[in-house]
Amino acid sequence: MDISDADVDTLARSVRGVVLARGASDYPGEVAGYNSAGTYSPDLVVGATCEDDVRAAVRFAAERDLPVVVQATGHGNYAPVRDGLLITTHRMQDITLDADARTVTVGAGVQWHAIQPHLEPHGLAAVSGSSPSVGAVGLALGGGLGPLSRTLGCTVDHVEAFRVVDGTGAVRIVDADHEPDLFWALRGGKVGLGIVTEMRLRLVHLPLLHGGSLYWDGQHIETVYRTWVDWTATLPDSVNSSVNIIRFPDVDGPPPQLRGRTVIHLRYAFVDTDGTPESIQADGEAHLAPFRALPEPLLDTIGPLPATQTATIHSDPPGQLDVWENGTFLDAIDQDYVTALLDIVGNDKDAPFIAVETRHFGGAVARPATDSAMGGRDAAYSLFLIGAPVPELFDTVLPTIAGRVLDAVEGYRHHLTNYHWAGHPTGEDFTRLWTAEQHERLRAVRASVDPAGLFAFGQVAPGESTTEVPA
C-alpha cells in the first residue's frame, strides 16, 4: 500500500504514541505478540497511548481507505495481516478500581494479571478466562469462558460499559442504556465493531475458592477421562472443571514431575460465594471423591485458592509461542466420545498436539443474565486442540489430524462454536459462530459502526476480503 513519508510524519505529529512504518528499527518489537507464528506485518503501526491516539489513527486510515486491525497482546493474531494499519494498545494500561461499587475500569491494553492485585485486598474477583496474559478487552469481546464460568457466567455477563472509537474516528459511550445494540454486539460479536479504548467490569465478592490441578501420568489418561465424563453429568453449578491431555516437552519450565511426559490434567474449581472457608474446603473436597479414589497423581495442587489466583488452575504457558489451534463446542458427551477421542490422541498415539482439552459448561454459561451476541452458550462441553509449536506442521499435518479428530466426534458437535474456540475462522466458519439471527443483527450493527468497512477482522486468509463474512 502506498503510504508516503509525509503521511507518516503527519500521523506522527497527531499522536502521542509511536508511528512506525515497515522497515523501522522498532517495528518488529511493536508488532510482536504472544503467537509468534502469527506476527502481523502491516504497512504502518501506531502504538497508541490514549483514546485520542486511537481516534487520530482511525481517521488517518479512513482518509486513505486503509484496513485497520488492533492488537493488545497478540494472543489472537492467527491470520496473516500483511497491509494496512495496526493499532497496538499495550501502552493503554489504566486501571481504576471502585471497591465500593465493585467495578473496575480498564484500558484497552490491560491484561488480566494486572487487574488481580488491585482486587485481592478487597476480596473481589473479576470473571476472566484461563490465561493471565490474555487481554481483558479481547477476551470480553469474544465472550470470555473461564475456569469459574459454570458458577459465575462469562466475562460478557459482567461488562457494564465500553468506550469505543468507531469507523469515523468518533467516540461512542456504550452501555445498556446508551447504544444498546452496540452494547449487545460488543459482548460476543468480537470483530468489526470499532476499537474499544476502555471497559468497565462488575466484580464478584469472592475471596476464596477450592481448586487447583491434579496431573496423572499418561497410563491413566483413559481412567481419568472416563471418570470425569461420568462425574460431570452429576454436578451442581458450583463445580467447574476440565481435562487436558498435555504432551510436555523435555525442557526447563514445567514442574519437574511433568517434564517430558504425556499427562492428563484435571482442572478443578469449587465456587460458593456464600460459603465459609471451612465449608468451601469441605464441600470442595467432597465433590472430588471419585478422583481421590484413583491412582496417586504425579502432582496435586488442589486446596484453598484466592480467587485472584484462578489463573494457576490451568497454568497456561507464559511467553511467546508458535500457536496453531482449533476446536468445537459439544453437546452432551459419553463414554463413546472418550473412545473416539483417545483412538487418535490417547497415551499410546503419536498425536501432534501439545494439548487436547475438554471443558465442562452448562450452569451459568447456559443461563445468561442478559442477552448478548455470544453464540453457543447452550453447548454442554467444548473440545480444543493446540498443535505442537512447529510451524512446518501448521499448513497440512495439524489441519489434517485435527480434521480427523473433529470428524471422529462429529456426532457430539454443537451447531455453534465460540469465536475463541474456532482457531482461525474464515469464510463459512463464521456461520458456525452465531445463530442466523445473531449474525444478521451483528451485520447491521457493524454497518452502523463502520460504514466504510475499515475494521479488518484480523482473522482472514490471504486474498480474502478483510471485512466480509458470508450471509
Ligand SMILES: Cc1cc2nc3c(=O)[nH]c(=O)nc-3n(C[C@H](O)[C@H](O)[C@H](O)COP(=O)(O)OP(=O)(O)OC[C@H]3O[C@@H](n4cnc5c(N)ncnc54)[C@H](O)[C@@H]3O)c2cc1C
Ligand atoms: C493461552 C491462551 C489461553 C486462552 N484462554 C481463553 C479462555 O479461557 N477463554 C476464552 O474465551 N478465550 C481464551 N483464549 C482466547 C483469547 O481470549 C482470544 O485469543 C482473545 O482474542 C485474546 O485477546 P488479546 O487482546 O489478548 O489478543 P490480541 O491478539 O491482541 O487481540 C485479538 C483480537 O481481539 C480483538 N481486540 C483486542 N483488543 C481490542 C480492542 N481494544 N478493540 C477491539 N477489538 C480488540 C481484535 O479482534 C483482535 O484481533 C486464550 C488464548 C490463549 C492464547
